[in-house]
Amino acid sequence: MNEYTYEEIEMGQKESFSVTVTDEMMKSFLDITGDINPLHNDREYAISKGHPDRVVYGMLTGSMLSTLAGVYLPGKRSLIQEVKLKFAKPVYVGDTLTVEGVVEEKHDAYSLIILKVTMRNQNGDKVCRARMQISVI
Numbered sequence: 001m002n003e004y005t006y007e008e009i010e011m012g013q014k015e016s017f018s019v020t021v022t023d024e025m026m027k028s029f030l031d032i033t034g035d036i037n038p039l040h041n042d043r044e045y046a047i048s049k050g051h052p053d054r055v056v057y058g059m060l061t062g063s064m065l066s067t068l069a070g071v072y073l074p075g076k077r078s079l080i081q082e083v084k085l086k087f088a089k090p091v092y093v094g095d096t097l098t099v100e101g102v103v104e105e106k107h108d109a110y111s112l113i114i115l116k117v118t119m120r121n122q123n124g125d126k127v128c129r130a131r132m133q134i135s136v137i
Contacts, residue, residue: 002075006136015072016100056091
């Protein structure tokens with residue numbers, strides 16, 4: 001876990017990590033949320049709707065933003081204030097996602113950073129983009 005202080009963070013600074021979405025993650029998300037939508041839980045249904053497999057929950061994909069802020073940038077001192085999120089393409093079980101955040105703004109009066117985030121799958125396709133406002137405490 002990184003422990004960047006506000007003063008240590010620089011404009012343009014980047015951090016990234018990769019994660020592979022597993023069946024276990026899907027089951028845990030279902031158990032936590034109760035989202036029984038068949039697009040996420042029934043392979044045959046998802047295929048009948050034109051997908052190659054079950055579609056990963058969007059908010060499971062989005063939850064990787066918490067890892068980016070809370071572990072990588074800034075890490076231990078993060079407190080997420082706001083997230084603007086866009087899902088560009090579906091994610092499927094087995095996809096490996098690379099999540100990258102870049103410091104786009106710093107606001108000294110509030111010890112606040114703005115991260116521009118991109119998430120790509122193993123083929124390099126952008127599946128998600130976001131903008132995060134994070135207090136560095």
